[in-house]
Amino acid sequence: MNITDENDQGVVFRKSTGHYTVHTNGHEIDCELSSRLYKSTHSTADPVAIGDQVRLLDIGQGCGIITEILPRRSKFSRPLPVSGQRVFEQVIAANADQVLPVFAAASPTPKWGLLDRYLVAAEAAGLSSQIVITKMDLASENDALEADLDIYRRIGYPTHLVCASTGEGVEELKQALCGRMSVLVGKSGVGKTSLMNALQPDLGLRVKSVSSGEVGKGRHTTSHLQMFELDFGGRLVDTPGIREFGLWNIHAEELASLFPEMTRYVGQCKFGLSCQHDREPGCAIRKAVMDGHVNPYRYQNYMRLREEL
Secondary structure (H helix, E strand, O other): OOOOOOOEEEEEEEEEOOEEEEEEOOEEEEEEEOHHHHHHHHOOOOOOOOOOEEEEEEEEOOEEEEEEEOOOOOEEEEEEEOOOOOEEEEEEEEOOOEEEEEEEOOOOOOOHHHHHHHHHHHHHOOOEEOEEEEOHHHHHHOOOHHHHHHHHHHHOOOEEEOOOOOOOOHHHHHHHHOOOEEEEEOOOOOOHHHHHHHHOOOOHHHOOOOOOEEOOOEEOOOOOEEEEEOOOOOEEEEOOOOOOOOOOOOOHHHHHHHOHHHHOOOOOOOOHHHOOOOOOOOOHHHHHHHOOOOOHHHHHHHHHHHHHO
């Protein structure tokens, strides 16, 4: 057995229970955690995330042991209940550049409250966001779509209207992905697999599929986390369809600053940073809502999220 230098480095491209596929020196190695890293799972759902740069010990025959996780420049996380009342941090992707929330124009109807959760989590992680709307061939079934999207365009979030079957919007989306590490997030049934096939032939078909879910609620098609190299440049992380998305390690007093259209008003009334933006007389954010500078629906979502924190 030839054991190479422990200083080998690689990037985690795929993970399933107890196993990690690491790209290093032009090839793939199937890795497990070192005993030291395995013991660290008491404080997190899994210490290794897709996109992590790691040090590993190559033990030969395509196998290795991850011995160290190198510092991350970003991490996109959510809370994950594991057992009993315990909640762990699940790092969905490390070292990403942007998050792409994916929603269908219809079937299923977009849940904009879920979009706000994705956007807040991305803002907290210091990541940019680009909104992707699939199934544009069904847009006629959703009369409110353009008005709803205009709320986010006015804030400054780029939106991409895509139809996998016709190719509408695909080239523009490729340009937004090129040269960047992007994370796709969205509920099952929104068309992520078809979108990936449209971006790169057979890319979505490489995602392991299972037949589960209920009609009208979308089918769960992704069973593990995986990152793909894009032929036109960049990397794309596919994530399992998530019905609910909680916020990790975000405090109520910082939430308003994670809504870009509210940031300028934080601390601008007599209550300063202690203002809860609820019933305080003279609240700058509430005044901005009444003056039309902050959308009332976004403000309502902000209040709902704040109650959870």
